[in-house]
Amino acid sequence: MNYSKYYPVDVVNGEGTRCTLFVSGCVHQCKGCYNQSTWSLTAGQLFTEQLEQQIIDDLNDQRIVKQGLTLSGGDPLHPANVDQVLALLKRVKRECEGKDIWMWTGYLLAELNVKQKQVIELVDVLIDGKFEKDLADPSLAWRGSANQVIHYL
Numbered sequence: 001m002n003y004s005k006y007y008p009v010d011v012v013n014g015e016g017t018r019c020t021l022f023v024s025g026c027v028h029q030c031k032g033c034y035n036q037s038t039w040s041l042t043a044g045q046l047f048t049e050q051l052e053q054q055i056i057d058d059l060n061d062q063r064i065v066k067q068g069l070t071l072s073g074g075d076p077l078h079p080a081n082v083d084q085v086l087a088l089l090k091r092v093k094r095e096c097e098g099k100d101i102w103m104w105t106g107y108l109l110a111e112l113n114v115k116q117k118q119v120i121e122l123v124d125v126l127i128d129g130k131f132e133k134d135l136a137d138p139s140l141a142w143r144g145s146a147n148q149v150i151h152y153l
């Protein structure tokens, strides 16, 4: 898996202070997407074991307390990303007590395959659906367009 950005301290992608990872790879091609540079699976840099460990350490760092981890992109549920995202989330749930997980995906919750559902079992808040330019509304919390749904799982 590749990733395009990692923010060890982030306050705009989910509730509270968070660590946020933007992965690379997205098939949805939404018109008006702000993250087109992340569409290619080869965009950005390789997601390494070192970065995975860094995320775990950042979540547990008490100097700046984090509410949890956010995964966005790109699409964390792109079939090519699912295995590595699942491994990361299992570590977060095992090693980072009390941290929640937020995720943005262009897929719909109702259309996920078996592997994608395994990931979602570890997610606390999922914002699903493609960005629809005609339904864009900057006043919406956590969503770019009105068709997207916030699922508190």
Ligand code: SF4
Pocket: 026, 027, 028, 029, 030, 033, 034, 035, 036, 038, 073, 074, 075, 105, 106, 129, 130, 131
């Ligand atoms: S799902 Fe997100 S990253 Fe992918 S094209 Fe749509 S808005 Fe862009």
